[in-house]
Amino acid sequence: MSPIFNQIISRNQHTERLLIIGLFGGVFVTGADAFIISALLPAIATSLNVAANTAAYGVTVYALCYAIGAPLFGPLGDRFNKRFLLISGCSVFLLGTLLCGLANSLTTFYLYRAIAGIGAALFVPNVWAFIGTYFDGQRLNQVMGIVMSALSLSIAVGVPLGALLAQLGSWHMAFWGSAVLTLIALLILTIAVPPLPSQNIQPAGYFTSFKVLAHTPHAIAALLITLTWMTGFYGVYTFLGTFATATFHFNTAQTGVIFITYGSANFIASFLAGKFIALIGKKRSVTINGLASAALVLSLGIWGQHLAILLIILVALALSQGWGVTALTAAIVNIVPSNRSTVMSFNSAFLYYGLTLGSAAGGLLLTKIGFYAVTIVAAVALLSAVLIANALNHYSD
Known part of the structure; x- marks a missing residue:
């Protein structure tokens, strides 16, 4: 096997590892978002002068926008390049998360949570669709397991991470910290995700x-x-x-x-x-x-x-x-x-x-x-x- 061929294989393996890290990071931050907020509800309620159960509707808004938005965005992934959709979804989620860190009223907090939910609805389903298209066989099972484990990790560390960031400053810090992690994932995805046009040959x-x-x-x-x-x-x-x-x-x-x-x-x-x-x-x-x-x-x-x-x-x-x-x-x-x-x-x-x-x-x-x-x-x-x-x-x- 020639040295040039070995370099190509090594480069492809490096890019694939970077790709998996980016997908893992994106799924982690979108998954942790719902768990982070549960530790912040008392502080958010006090800051915005509302009851804790009212602040908790921020979770509901996020979930509703995700559950309603995901099916509506689904056909886009079948018609357009999945790279564009992954980066777009992650960018919208980043915007919503960053804005949540700037929210100073209940109305703006709900609005920004809705933006984050829409971004997640565009991003996460296309992660699974991308994995299903880009990988096959046993490799598909392995990568699916690795990236899905990011959701499990978000369950384990989401609440304590939110509490720690809030203790370091204010509840806004938790969202800014989440935004930083999202930005890192977005940069990795921008570098590592290859163009992946739709395989759908049916009328558009x-x-x-x-x-x-x-x-x-x-x-x-x-x-x-x-x-x-x-x-x-x-x-x-x-x-x-x-x-x-x-x-x-x-x-x-x-x-x-x-x-x-x-x-x-x-x-x-x-x-x-x-x-x-x-x-x-x-x-x-x-x-x-x-x-x-x-x-x-x-x-x-x-x-x-x-x-x-x-x-x-x-x-x-x-x-x-x-x-x-x-x-x-x-x-x-x-x-x-x-x-x-x-x-x-x-x-x-x-x-x-x-x-x-x-x-x-x-x-x-x-x-x-x-x-x-x-x-x-x-x-x-x-x-x-x-x-x-x-x-x-x-x-x-």
């Missing part, structure tokens, strides 16, 4: 992608896997802190340790998921981890009153979720290869719909019956996801 009508998605066998059913899975998971996860506080009389810092424990284990599982998926395949990975997750959330309702057992169950659940959700995403990204951006945009939206349904149902059950009822319904939702997954034949391993 905006609604074409929606039609293709609707008429592709199993596409809607595959998205329902995400909906039911996330309904079950977030139904429990949303109220873990409430359950721990009521059961063990934890303060905020102690409750935070539970989420750090979960997020750290989930990060490890997501990061290494590609290797496990390569061994047993996507469909089997989804089935095994969906069943395990259902059993584990039930265990939380039965044995979660014992702290040591609770932590063991949470670590096991984090490992199962990290592996299973990565396999599910890697499978869905290839459901409609010609319209990956639209598929992943809807998949992202269905995740948020699942979060909304799970948290709403969980809150009602927690108030009327108790946490064990939340775990039962969550387990049923996860089992439903497994049943739908096994009814489908479209899994390319």
Whole structure:
């Protein structure tokens, strides 16, 4: 092999590593955004002279703009160069985050959170679509796992990072710090992301992608896997802190340790998921981890009153979720290869719909019956996801 050929390979490997780092960083900052704000709510409420629950609508605004915007932006990724869309989405998110650090009224805070949510809605689904287009085979599984682990890391460090930055100055510091991280990710992406024109050779009508998605066998059913899975998971996860506080009389810092424990284990599982998926395949990975997750959330309702057992169950659940959700995403990204951006945009939206349904149902059950009822319904939702997954034949391993 000639020295020149070796240099080309080395240069390509270096560029690919830089690309993965940029995608990882972008997904981390967009994921951490929602978690950072939870530690800042008391300070934001005091600064803007509003109640804490009113300030918390900043989270809702972000989530709504993401959930509504993602499907609307999906066809753009099928029609235009994904490099342009990735950089544009990250830039809009950067603008919204930076402006949040300058907000001095509730109205402007909501507005800037909406801009950040729109940027994330354009950026994140196109990350998954880009990975599905640029990589294939086992490499796709590996890269998907590595980049998805950024979401897990954001769970683990989002709240403490927000609290630390706020303590160093004011709550504005947290958003400025997030903006700096976003800027670094954006610069890396600008350097490393190659031009990747759309592979869609169909007529360039905006609604074409929606039609293709609707008429592709199993596409809607595959998205329902995400909906039911996330309904079950977030139904429990949303109220873990409430359950721990009521059961063990934890303060905020102690409750935070539970989420750090979960997020750290989930990060490890997501990061290494590609290797496990390569061994047993996507469909089997989804089935095994969906069943395990259902059993584990039930265990939380039965044995979660014992702290040591609770932590063991949470670590096991984090490992199962990290592996299973990565396999599910890697499978869905290839459901409609010609319209990956639209598929992943809807998949992202269905995740948020699942979060909304799970948290709403969980809150009602927690108030009327108790946490064990939340775990039962969550387990049923996860089992439903497994049943739908096994009814489908479209899994390319």
